[in-house]
């Protein structure tokens with residue numbers, strides 16, 4: 001599951017857990033982006049990586065990969081999947097996206113090759129419509145999951161405005177945000 005995770009929140013974790021259960025996955029690898037070229041002004045990748053480590057630590061089936069943050073340049077999923085394929089040549093790969101991310105996939109780099117490297121799972125997300133019609137049916141699935149209307153944007157705005165993010169993000173992530181003074185000085 002790729003994401004900017006700025007910060008990781010319970011919507012991400014529920015999505016990963018639901019997909020793992022539905023597709024009987026051995027593990028879910030969270031891959032924080034290095035340079036998400038469509039998102040300006042993200043927090044340092046090490047902070048986003050460490051929050052992802054903290055958030056996933058209690059689940060033995062959840063892992064975190066550094067492939068995107070250790071690669072220079074803009075982050076493209078085609079590179080993510082090639083790197084993970086190289087590390088795990090025998091794995092059957094699934095790439096998890098929310099409804100909004102899946103809808104933009106036609107604009108992603110080398111989109112036609114993506115289907116060869118992984119099965120894509122689009123999960124439902126409140127406020128976002130999604131359809132998988134027209135995509136390769138054996139390589140793309142749609143999964144309805146419990147609706148959690150949480151976004152990283154909203155979490156950042158809440159911290160900036162002095163509102164709590166308890167129970168929107170895991171406890172360890174609340175503590176990380178506080179200790180490292182993240183999101184206090186947003187301009188918006």
Ligand SMILES: Nc1ncnc2c1ncn2[C@@H]1O[C@H](COP(=O)(O)OP(=O)(O)OP(=O)(O)O)[C@@H](O)[C@H]1O
Pocket residue numbers: 002003004005006011012015096097098099100101102123124125126148149150151152153154
């Ligand atoms: N509440 C949610 N339910 C389902 N999928 C989600 C949810 N939040 C995020 N996702 C999906 O998780 C992936 C990573 O999301 P990302 O890290 O960009 O979080 P975000 O909440 O969308 O962030 P931002 O608000 O900064 O755009 C994307 O595929 C996104 O669609």
Ligand SMILES: O=C(O)c1ccc[n+]([C@@H]2O[C@H](COP(=O)([O-])O)[C@@H](O)[C@H]2O)c1
Pocket residue numbers: 001002003004005031033036038039075076077078101107108109
């Ligand atoms: O490959 C691309 O061109 C591409 C364009 C936009 C997003 N992605 C990937 O989609 C995932 C979710 O991205 P985001 O920006 O919604 O956090 C993350 O793994 C990104 O690297 C990938």
